[in-house]
Amino acid sequence: MLEKTLQLSVNGLMAxxxxxxxxxxxxxxxxVLRFVNxxxxxxxxxxAFAGYMxxxxxxxxxxxxxxxxxxxxxxxxxxxxxVALRPLRGHRALxxxxxxxxxxxMVESTIRFFFGGGPRDYSIPLRRDWRFGFLHVxxxxxxxxxxxxxxxxxxxxxxxxxxxxxAMRAVADNPMLADSKGIDPDAMARIAVGIGxxxxxxxxMLVGLDTSIDPLVGFRTILSVFAxxxxxxxxxxxGxxxxxxTIGLSEELSLLMLPATYKSAVGFLAILLVLxxxxxxxxxxxxx
Amino acid sequence: MSLxxxxxxxxxxxxxxxxxxxxxxxxxxxxxxxxxxxKIAGLVSLTGSxxxxxxxxxxxxxxxxxxxxxxGGLLGRKIEYLxxxxxxxxxxxxxxxxxxxxxxxxxxxxxxxxxxVGTAVLPLCxxxxxxxxxxxxxxxxxxLPHQGYFVRTQPHTELxxxxxxxxxLALGAKNFYxxxxxxPFTETTFKAIRExxxxxxxxxxxxxxxxxxxxxxxxxxEMMRASPDVLMMGGYQAENIVMAKDLFRAxxxxxxxxFAFGMTPGFIDGAGKEAAExxxxxxxxxxxxxxxxxxxxxxLVKKDTLDTYxxxxxxxxxxxxxSMAKGKDGTGTTIKxxxxxxxxxxxxxxxxxxLDGLRAIAEGKEIKxxxxxxxxKFSDIGNIIEVAFRTTQVKDGKLVEVKI
Numbered sequence: 001m002l003e004k005t006l007q008l009s010v011n012g013l014m015a016x017x018x019x020x021x022x023x024x025x026x027x028x029x030x031x032v033l034r035f036v037n038x039x040x041x042x043x044x045x046x047x048a049f050a051g052y053m054x055x056x057x058x059x060x061x062x063x064x065x066x067x068x069x070x071x072x073x074x075x076x077x078x079x080x081x082x083v084a085l086r087p088l089r090g091h092r093a094l095x096x097x098x099x100x101x102x103x104x105x106m107v108e109s110t111i112r113f114f115f116g117g118g119p120r121d122y123s124i125p126l127r128r129d130w131r132f133g134f135l136h137v138x139x140x141x142x143x144x145x146x147x148x149x150x151x152x153x154x155x156x157x158x159x160x161x162x163x164x165x166x167a168m169r170a171v172a173d174n175p176m177l178a179d180s181k182g183i184d185p186d187a188m189a190r191i192a193v194g195i196g197x198x199x200x201x202x203x204x205m206l207v208g209l210d211t212s213i214d215p216l217v218g219f220r221t222i223l224s225v226f227a228x229x230x231x232x233x234x235x236x237x238x239g240x241x242x243x244x245x246t247i248g249l250s251e252e253l254s255l256l257m258l259p260a261t262y263k264s265a266v267g268f269l270a271i272l273l274v275l276x277x278x279x280x281x282x283x284x285x286x287x288x
Numbered sequence: 289m290s291l292x293x294x295x296x297x298x299x300x301x302x303x304x305x306x307x308x309x310x311x312x313x314x315x316x317x318x319x320x321x322x323x324x325x326x327k328i329a330g331l332v333s334l335t336g337s338x339x340x341x342x343x344x345x346x347x348x349x350x351x352x353x354x355x356x357x358x359x360g361g362l363l364g365r366k367i368e369y370l371x372x373x374x375x376x377x378x379x380x381x382x383x384x385x386x387x388x389x390x391x392x393x394x395x396x397x398x399x400x401x402x403x404x405v406g407t408a409v410l411p412l413c414x415x416x417x418x419x420x421x422x423x424x425x426x427x428x429x430x431x432l433p434h435q436g437y438f439v440r441t442q443p444h445t446e447l448x449x450x451x452x453x454x455x456x457l458a459l460g461a462k463n464f465y466x467x468x469x470x471x472p473f474t475e476t477t478f479k480a481i482r483e484x485x486x487x488x489x490x491x492x493x494x495x496x497x498x499x500x501x502x503x504x505x506x507x508x509x510e511m512m513r514a515s516p517d518v519l520m521m522g523g524y525q526a527e528n529i530v531m532a533k534d535l536f537r538a539x540x541x542x543x544x545x546x547f548a549f550g551m552t553p554g555f556i557d558g559a560g561k562e563a564a565e566x567x568x569x570x571x572x573x574x575x576x577x578x579x580x581x582x583x584x585x586x587x588l589v590k591k592d593t594l595d596t597y598x599x600x601x602x603x604x605x606x607x608x609x610x611s612m613a614k615g616k617d618g619t620g621t622t623i624k625x626x627x628x629x630x631x632x633x634x635x636x637x638x639x640x641x642x643l644d645g646l647r648a649i650a651e652g653k654e655i656k657x658x659x660x661x662x663x664x665k666f667s668d669i670g671n672i673i674e675v676a677f678r679t680t681q682v683k684d685g686k687l688v689e690v691k692i
Contacts, residue, residue, distance in 0.1 A: 008506055011505050117375075118339055118554055255506050260506075260507050264498050
């Protein structure tokens with residue numbers, strides 16, 4: 001039992017580290033714009049396919065293609081937000097969330113139009129797992145976790161150390177006060193969306209590197225991503241990291257008690273528990 | 289009335305006669321007999337798990353309809369073929385079927401591939417007297433109160449489960465571990481496997497996994513702890529790709545069998561040659577490779593090899609057209625009432641394509657349609673009778689038919 005629990009924990013932590021990246025994207029957009037942007041799912045697919053083109057078609061190493069995934073998903077995120085969601089700013093959060101679902105479907109359908117619905121694979125070698133006694137871990141899992149940690153570290157440095165990052169935090173904290181200090185909320189919104197969707201793109205590619213990609217790669221993950229953001233506290237970047245790891249661990253450890261077919265229910269259960277017991281999430285400072 | 293005043297001359301009579309013969313071939317649609325076109329539809333999977341097969345099914349339907357229309361249509365009317373993508377998804381399938389039935393007024397819905405879609409759409413069909421000619425294999429479908437508006441050419445899942453049990457025994461399994469996602473046919477497949485393999489002393493473990501997840505590492509770890517000698521990897525193509533990679537990473541040494549619809553060339557591409565090597569694709573109804581219908585379809589669609597679902601789609605459209613011709617009416621009810629008259633009548637003249645069948649029916653002959661997917665005989669509840677399975681194996685990155 002100990003062996004099984006430890007192995008599931010390793011799998012959960014690896015999956016959680018990857019999950020945390022798009023969860024940060026979701027929570028960052030929420031922090032600045034105050035609505036849950038479900039189009040994160042489609043932008044995970046955008047990043048996954050951008051990375052695929054760079055890696056499988058142009059021959060770039062997967063680690064370099066991850067940067068391309070960030071840029072492509074971020075740029076397309078800003079463009080789609082400008083066209084579809086920005087005109088709705090000022091409406092209720094529910095209106096924007098519903099609009100983001102529509103946007104998500106449109107972006108996914110566009111990817112399907114150009115790439116088809118079938119699965120695609122990155123041009124990376126398939127490697128056997130590394131074994132450490134009774135535990136094992138895949139080299140790709142480790143690389144993915146490392147890329148996720150680097151992305152998160154860079155984001156923390158940006159948010160904590162740069163003027164723009166501080167301005168963004170100011171807008172997230174108090175938009176009116178930030179506005180009175182001459183911070184352009186529109187510019188901050190664009191940056192938040194660009195970085196948030198870029199992180200979603202990285203998340204999509206990381207998921208695909210370990211499995212395969214298709215236009216629904218983000219759709220299949222969005223429940224866990226949303227659960228991670230809610231558990232950590234919507235709007236809290238450290239919370240999204242903790243939430244990602246919590247959901248990753250919970251989904252895998254649930255196999256100790258539940259049949260595998262109920263794995264998806266763990267995300268729903270986590271959201272339900274958090275909303276009932278601690279609506280602001282583990283690290284959130286305000287009620288969501 | 290004198291001949292001199294008549295407008296009919298020998299030349300004009302000849303021209304009129306020629307025009308009458310040529311009319312079905314050259315006149316625009318508006319010139320077809322009254323009643324408008326007879327509408328039939330393909331509800332095929334152009335996206336999602338069934339996407340490797342849906343486009344071929346649509347091509348087979350369209351090719352037959354074009355051929356029949358070019359030869360004068362059916363009952364003096366043009367056949368209009370419509371195709372909708374069910375996205376291998378029940379919800380999208382329902383929306384597409386509602387459009388086909390409520391708006392387009394089709395009389396037959398053909399080649400529904402996924403059981404989940406078939407299960408969702410069949411009630412719409414029987415309530416609207418639309419015939420469903422399906423691929424969907426879930427046993428439960430034929431047991432629904434479909435009033436006869438349902439036949440399928442794919443062997444139902446109980447037969448497929450028994451085939452998996454037979455293959456496990458043939459491969460010498462002692463510990464057979466079966467993994468499938470949640471589908472309408474998972475339980476019946478598992479039951480049939482247990483009933484076939486357990487009495488012969490094989491330990492059978494069954495696991496239903498969540499096919500909507502991106503990774504199955506922990507599920508594979510659990511399987512590895514059970515140390516099976518044969519594994520049933522019972523997912524669709526997308527799940528099998530991820531699972532095959534995880535099996536390779538975990539260094540699984542046992543034999544792997546799976547549904548042939550999940551072990552496609554696309555699966556080999558996605559999982560990689562190394563991961564897919566030696567895996568078996570099972571429980572696939574063998575197309576009637578040596579049959580006249582198979583040869584006819586190859587020529588019609590200009591392909592050298594045909595997948596089993598394209599063959600079934602060809603049979604569906606032929607059966608629908610010939611049943612309506614037999615009943616002299618272009619409705620779903622006519623198909624329902626006549627399909628066994630042209631499919632189960634072994635003593636009649638065998639036909640393998642719509643044109644020959646229409647000609648024979650016009651001459652008052654009884655026909656037996658023998659298809660590209662097999663003999664096409666149906667039980668009272670709509671299941672196919674007489675099925676031959678085939679098994680394939682991945683050898684050096686290619687699917688090769690093998691005897692087990």
